[in-house]
Amino acid sequence: MPNDCISYQKSGYFSPLMNDYLDQNPKLKSLYNRFPTLENFEAQIAEKHANFNHNNRTNLVAVLQKQYAEIEISHLTQQNIEALKVENTFTVTTGHQLNLFSGPLYFLYKIISTINLTAELKVKYPAYNFVPIYWMATEDHDFEEINYFNFKGKKFRWNRTSTGPVGRLSTEGLDDFLEIFAQELGSSTNAETLKKLFQEAYLNHNNLADATRFLANSLFGSEGLVIIDADEAELKQNFIPYIKEELLQQTAYKNVIATTEKLTEYNIQVNPREINLFYIEDNLRERIVFENAKYKINNTKLEFSESEILALLESNPEKFSPNVIMRPLYQEVILPNLCYIGGGGEIAYWLELKSFFDAAQVSFPILLVRNSVLLVTEKQIKKAKKLDVSWSDLFSKQEDLINTKAKILSEFDIDLTMLKKQLQTQFSILNEITTKTDPSFAGAVKAQEVKQLKGLENLEKRLLKAEKIKLKDTLTRIADLQNELFPNQGLQERQANFSEFYIESGNKLISKLTDQLQPLEQRFDIISL
Structure with a gap:
């Protein structure tokens, strides 16, 4: 083939907003902090070090150690968790939903982009430590978005109901799911590896958060990936002042709505609500709304006065869940983070948030579009050459x-x-x-x-x-x-599950991607297996 990559802008699969961001169009400059170049991380490190509450590190490490207590981890992951205690350690973060068996292929590309960027940063800035973080979206409640994956053109769906945060959802019933999926996988060595991986992740763990942590750790633990579930009272304790501000002042709404007015020529990714918080319990995640001088929990009979909801916040911060507008702020408050890596849609909504971060006096991270990949076989390459x-x-x-x-x-x-x-x-x-x-x-x-x-x-x-x-x-x-x-x-990366390619390539799939992907290159890679 004549080329092995194509720019994001020329691929035809990126929005006008993303194309303008990647082209560093001056009209978007006020919407982000620094563009993702290796050189720009020097100033980002200095800013984050100055603005981050380093007292949060002890709490962060304690939570991670608790979450990893029942899982076998690599020496590198353990080393990275310990390194988070010291002030010269920073993170690069990607986030993803708890899609069944990882969902679409770009789950891999997000995490590999994150791992590879930390490696690049360590070479450029050896005096610092850089830890790759996978932020599990355990508090999301849209189960219909994550309860399936595609394998060789067939959709495999987990049929059950869920109304609360998906991370707390029981994995009961996935043994029947595995029986059906296993028939499609066949009996090759790689197929047996996939069956075992699914079984150990989903049948040997009680909830979706623990299952997803095991899966991601099995795939990427050797690269030092650290996986965090922020649905924790100890972590939300550090976020209480920002939740209180949101309840009383609606700072997010005021700032984000002003930013969206600058983006009228584009399709706005998300719109803020007056209060960008949910109330959560095991089987409930509903919006908090302010009506008639009361804080009400949507679609329930629960309601609180101002003093009551502030008292609840102090005693049970885990009952407050940030929505898509507040979650990025939560992440940046509890992590010593330098960069967020996401898909085009994610980066688009992050571009709505800088003025909100400025008002909250929290450093806004560098925003990097994740790697995108088209996987091809040698047979397909030969076909393309023959067809010119x-x-x-x-x-x-x-x-x-x-x-x-x-x-x-x-x-x-x-x-x-x-x-x-x-x-x-x-x-x-x-x-x-x-x-x-x-x-x-x-x-x-x-x-x-x-x-x-x-x-x-x-x-x-x-x-x-x-x-x-x-x-x-x-x-x-x-x-x-x-x-x-x-x-x-x-796009293949939005349709197919990694298992479809693992069947043929085994562990070479992830190792080849890790070897070839360069997160700062802004290109769509074509990689042969």
């Missing part, structure tokens, strides 16, 4: 791809652009003549120009249609190849 299609061709919309290849493969030129230009030139001369003779002819001349251009366009479409029929076999093979690489004409 490039990676940029394959990233095109399918209709555009087929039309372009039909024109290229045709034995004669079916692109009539040159004839259209010649026709327009001729009518330009004719228009000039009419102005010197009888200007009333102008309307008739224009009508004739439109008619003849339309005739050429119709002829071009008919020629293209005829050539597509003539070249049907080749064009079908091109479309089939694209459909293999872009399931449902979407």
Whole structure:
């Protein structure tokens, strides 16, 4: 193939807001702190060190040690947890939902981007320690978003109900799920490894948070990844002042709504609420709303006066859960974090938050778009070479791809652009003549120009249609190849589960990705397995 990568901006899969961010468009400069370059981390380290409450480190490490107490961890992960006690240690963080068996492929890319960036930072700034963090979204309650994954075009769904924070959800019933999934996996060595991994993660742990921690640790623990579940009273104790501010002053709403007004030309990712907090229990996560001088829990009969809810906050901070607007602030308060790594949609909503962070006097992290990857087999590479299609061709919309290849493969030129230009030139001369003779002819001349251009366009479409029929076999093979690489004409990384590729490649899948992905390069990598 002619290239092994394509820029995010040219891939066609990133929003105008993300393209402008990646291009460092000056109109977005006020919405972030520093652009993600290796050199910019020097100032970010200094700022975070000055602004972070280092007293939180002891509490953070104690919580992590408790969460890892029942799990076997690598020496490097243990070393990283201990390092968080000292002031010259900083984190790079990615967050992800608790998708069943990791969900779509980009789960891997997020975490590998995070691990690889910490390695780059250690080389550049050897006086500091850098710890990769996976923040589990244990407090989310949208179970329908995470209760399935796709394997070889089939959807495997965990059929049960959930109303509370998903991290606390029991894994009961996943033994039946594994029986069905195991039949699809087959009996190869790699298939048996996957079955064992699923069993040890989901059948040997009681809740989804513990199961996901085990899974992520099994895949990435050897690289020193530290996994955190922030659904902890001890961690929320450090966040009490910010929760109180949100309840009493609605600072998030005031600042974020002002920022969204600067983004009217883009699609806004999230809109703030007046109070950006939930109330949670094991089977409940509902919004806190302020009505008639009372704090009410939506869809329940629970309500509190100001003094009552502030007393509850002091005694039980674990009952307060940040929403998508507040969660980033929570993360940056409890972690000595330098950079957040996420997908385009995540970075888009982070860009709404800087003024809120400024008001809260918390350092705003560097925002980095995670690595994106297209995994290909040697067989697919050979097909593409034989069909003479490039990676940029394959990233095109399918209709555009087929039309372009039909024109290229045709034995004669079916692109009539040159004839259209010649026709327009001729009518330009004719228009000039009419102005010197009888200007009333102008309307008739224009009508004739439109008619003849339309005739050429119709002829071009008919020629293209005829050539597509003539070249049907080749064009079908091109479309089939694209459909293999872009399931449902979407990104592979958003459709397929890692198990689909692990079946063929085993542990080489993660090691190859780790070896090749460069998080600061801003490109869509094409990696052969």
